[in-house]
Amino acid sequence: MEQIVSAISGFFTDAGPGGVVVLAVIVLASFVYFVVIRWILQADEDELSAPPKAGRDFRQRSFNK
Amino acid sequence: MPEQRTNKDEVSILAPLREVTNGDRLLWAILVGLVGFGGYAYYQQWTSGLGVTGLNRPVYWGVYITNFVFFIGLAHSGTFISAILRLAGAEWRKPLTRAAEAITIFSLPFGVSSILIDMGRPERAFNVIFYGRFQSPLLWDFTAVSLYMFSSVVFFYLSLLPDIALCRDRLTEVPAWQQWMYRLLALGWQGSRQQYHRLERVLDGMAIFMTMLVVTVHTVVSWVFGMTVQPGWHTALIGPFFLLGAIFSGTAAVVIALAVLRRVYHLEAALPVSLFNSLRKLLIVFTLGWLYMMVAEYLTTFYGSLSDEMAVFWQKFTGDFAWMFWLMVVLVFVLPLIIYVFLGKDRIGWMVTASVLVNIGMWLERYVVIVPTETRPRLLYELVIGTYSPTWIEGAITLALFSGMILLYAVFTRYFPIVPVWETAEVVDEAVETTPRRRWGIQRAGTK
Numbered sequence: 321m322e323q324i325v326s327a328i329s330g331f332f333t334d335a336g337p338g339g340v341v342v343l344a345v346i347v348l349a350s351f352v353y354f355v356v357i358r359w360i361l362q363a364d365e366d367e368l369s370a371p372p373k374a375g376r377d378f379r380q381r382s383f384n385k
Numbered sequence: 386m387p388e389q390r391t392n393k394d395e396v397s398i399l400a401p402l403r404e405v406t407n408g409d410r411l412l413w414a415i416l417v418g419l420v421g422f423g424g425y426a427y428y429q430q431w432t433s434g435l436g437v438t439g440l441n442r443p444v445y446w447g448v449y450i451t452n453f454v455f456f457i458g459l460a461h462s463g464t465f466i467s468a469i470l471r472l473a474g475a476e477w478r479k480p481l482t483r484a485a486e487a488i489t490i491f492s493l494p495f496g497v498s499s500i501l502i503d504m505g506r507p508e509r510a511f512n513v514i515f516y517g518r519f520q521s522p523l524l525w526d527f528t529a530v531s532l533y534m535f536s537s538v539v540f541f542y543l544s545l546l547p548d549i550a551l552c553r554d555r556l557t558e559v560p561a562w563q564q565w566m567y568r569l570l571a572l573g574w575q576g577s578r579q580q581y582h583r584l585e586r587v588l589d590g591m592a593i594f595m596t597m598l599v600v601t602v603h604t605v606v607s608w609v610f611g612m613t614v615q616p617g618w619h620t621a622l623i624g625p626f627f628l629l630g631a632i633f634s635g636t637a638a639v640v641i642a643l644a645v646l647r648r649v650y651h652l653e654a655a656l657p658v659s660l661f662n663s664l665r666k667l668l669i670v671f672t673l674g675w676l677y678m679m680v681a682e683y684l685t686t687f688y689g690s691l692s693d694e695m696a697v698f699w700q701k702f703t704g705d706f707a708w709m710f711w712l713m714v715v716l717v718f719v720l721p722l723i724i725y726v727f728l729g730k731d732r733i734g735w736m737v738t739a740s741v742l743v744n745i746g747m748w749l750e751r752y753v754v755i756v757p758t759e760t761r762p763r764l765l766y767e768l769v770i771g772t773y774s775p776t777w778i779e780g781a782i783t784l785a786l787f788s789g790m791i792l793l794y795a796v797f798t799r800y801f802p803i804v805p806v807w808e809t810a811e812v813v814d815e816a817v818e819t820t821p822r823r824r825w826g827i828q829r830a831g832t833k
Contacts, residue, residue, distance in 0.1 A: 332520045334518060335515075335516035336516060338517030339514035339516065340517075341517075342513070346531060346532065349532060353536075357543070357572070360543070360580060360583045361573060363577060363582070363583050
């Protein structure tokens with residue numbers, strides 16, 4: 321138990337872990353934004369390759385209501 | 386298949402992008418000169434140390450940190466106009482979103498720079514990464530501002546993407562390098578229905594995230610002060626107070642930017658007076674909100690009457706900083722409220738006047754929050770009344786920071802549409818779809 325408390329306490333007070341978290345946040349954000357931008361730009365390919373589905377079109381319409 | 390959209394103002398919005406005038410070049414040259422002058426001042430500081438500034442013991446934070454808080458505050462305009470009003474379904478915001486977001490993008494770097502300039506050894510900023518510890522509010526600040534800056538750039542870029550593609554397709558007479566830039570930045574955007582649909586979905590999702598970020602960022606900025614036990618800083622109200630002030634000054638800055646763009650680029654049709662009237666209502670609310678925060682802050686302090694707190698309190702109300710404090714009240718509250726309420730409706734000139742006053746006043750407000758309490762040290766070995774007088778070095782660097790921001794903004798508006806063409810356009814294909822839904826976007830209940 322003491323080790324767990326010490327580890328948690330160390331995370332906040334030791335020099336180093338904070339910087340790792342900052343980098344992790346930025347790297348994660350970069351990954352998410354990269355995926356999102358790709359997803360937007362790939363819309364054409366998906367639209368052309370996938371046959372039109374009534375359900376998908378319905379979802380879009382209801383989204384815009 | 387590309388979605389067909391028409392925008393009756395497209396020609397006038399794209400017109401400034403077709404030619405860089407001699408007036409532009411002159412303005413850019415002046416601004417570059419001012420930035421260079423600031424660079425020279427910083428060189429002096431770099432070689433001689435912070436001793437060339439007015440910073441001293443016990444006043445460690447002065448104009449640079451004031452600039453930091455001010456620039457971060459300005460940056461909130463874009464997120465407020467674009468993300469928060471987007472979530473609220475305020476359709477009137479569309480023509481001014483990009484002008485507001487551009488203020489965010491171009492003021493954030495100068496806020497971050499202010500911190501680095503304030504450091505005697507700026508290379509030590511990397512210590513935040515190597516030795517960062519989460520008990521320090523400085524690390525929270527670093528995390529929040531970095532993520533905010535990064536996310537704002539992505540949010541801005543995504544909403545700009547269809548218009549970059551429009552420039553790529555329409556501006557065929559511009560220099561080759563400019564065409565190449567549009568081709569590169571457009572990322573092959575085709576403008577299909579599905580692409581627009583996905584873009585809208587992402588922007589809506591990001592708007593929620595950005596709203597959370599904007600609250601977090603300025604609260605965390607305020608905590609850099611609030612987590613100390615310094616009189617005037619150590620109050621739970623400091624977070625909301627900073628946030629409201631940020632959105633207030635940011636929205637006022639949007640008014641100034643819009644008015645200048647409207648006049649210089651002849652965008653009267655794309656940026657109608659009604660936009661300013663809508664912003665006027667918001668600004669009246671913010672002005673009153675700011676008064677509420679002021680009263681809540683100082684009345685609580687006054688009733689508590691803690692001796693350390695009161696020393697700073699009286700310093701602001703009747704002491705050394707009284708002239709600045711009351712000038713700030715007049716500039717942020719008294720004059721703007723009178724102008725916004727009685728003179729601002731349908732009068733852009735008055736709106737700009739009040740907004741300039743607000744921004745000058747908000748800069749003074751940051752200064753009055755930061756400096757007075759430092760001049761009243763409470764440690765035994767420092768029991769001397771501190772003084773602080775900024776030097777020309779700080780003045781020149783401050784001028785350079787503002788010039789740099791204006792320079793980036795001015796250059797941007799000459800190469801990219803400052804009014805979103807695609808967001809203000811109407812979809813003209815798909816006869817079935819056009820009646821209930823003008824375009825691929827969220828058409829919320831109750832909006833027209």
